[in-house]
Amino acid sequence: MKVTVKSLAQAAGVSRGTVDRVLHNRGAVKEDVAKRVRLLAKELGYVPNRAGRALAAYKTPIKIGALMPSVGNAFYQEIIQGINDAQNEFADLGLEVVLKEVEGFDEAVHLEAIDSLLKKGCKALCLSTVNTPGVCARINELHDKGVVVVLLNTDVENTRRLCYVGSDYLTAGATCAGMLALTRKEKLHILIVTGSRLLLGHNLRIKGFKEELDRQNIDYEIVDTVESFDSDIRAQQVTFKVLKEHNEINCVYIAGAAVQGVGSALIANGSKDIFAIGFDELYSTKQLVSAGIIKFVVCQQPTRQGYHAIKRAYQAVAGQLGDTVPDFITDTIIKIKANLERGVPGR
Secondary structure (H helix, E strand, O other), X not given: OOOOHHHHHHHXXXXXXXXXXXXXXXXXXXXXXXXXXXXXXXXXXXXXXXXXXXXXXXXXXXXXXXXXXXXXXXXXXXXXXXXXXXXXXXXXXXXXXXXXXXXXXXXXXHHHHHHHHHHOOXXXXXXXXXXXXXXXXXXXXXXXXXXXXXEEOOOOOOOOOOEEEEOOHXXXXXXXXXXXHHHOOOOEEEEEEEOOOOOHHHHHHHHHHXXXXXXXXXXXXXXEEEEOOOOXXXXXXXXXXXXXXXXXXXXXXEOOOOHHHHHHHHHHHOOOOOEEEEEOOOHHXXXXXXXXXXXXXXXXXXXXXXXXXXXXXXXXXXOOOOOOOOOEEOOOEEEOHHHOOOOOOOO
């Protein structure tokens, strides 16, 4: 028997209007009543009528803002593809996504972008942003004002965000170290090329990498850690400089983007025995893996990240989620030359 708003109202002992307000997050309802209605809806298998929801959505559209530091960074285009997929899927339900693209990791630029999205009437935000006190304070302020915030691709510490959608960076870093330990037995002299020290994800990749090397009692030293700011030009410059100054380096760990820039530096340096590892399955990265310049990459399913971040933000604003929303963690996938062209799981 199909569960309707009427039957759900009867089961909960409330009016149909109360059920409608709870399910669509419209109007004030006592918290204990709202929880009872949501619980019954879940237990009884209530499925909203999509056509009816679509008609209502035209009256109350849901606008969600997305902040991406994607200017000059090809990786984020795959996240944006996932964002577009979600927007297309929920467009008939009134979803509109406002995308704000910025360059780099300057806190002031990111805060300004957040304010810009709010001024455009966004009811929820999906943010790929920096892990700084100012951004943390802004996210918590938005939470207190009732604005839904989903952190996308990289988390921010000590925030009251709805949830995090992205990869497990500690595990990704440990995976790189584990693969390295399987293939290299001599002492490792490692250059780390990170994107930015302001990105929690990049820092966790480094932490997981070091912790796993220590756990396996690998003999290693970190020769230097440099920032590329996810710029291929800067990555090439700083990598080439350090390699020339330290010819003992036999491993390069790329903890951020700009893999192409690091690969160019490795080619220019001419050393054949440097073991380089990195992240993300971009076209340029696959070319470097195929050529043996980069030995393997760890992928984090960016399209899934973009899709599920927008989906959760939409569901939260539409009143379809409970009080506690778990993080959505994508798979950690190792790509080597032999499996570069094989697909990965979908949504």
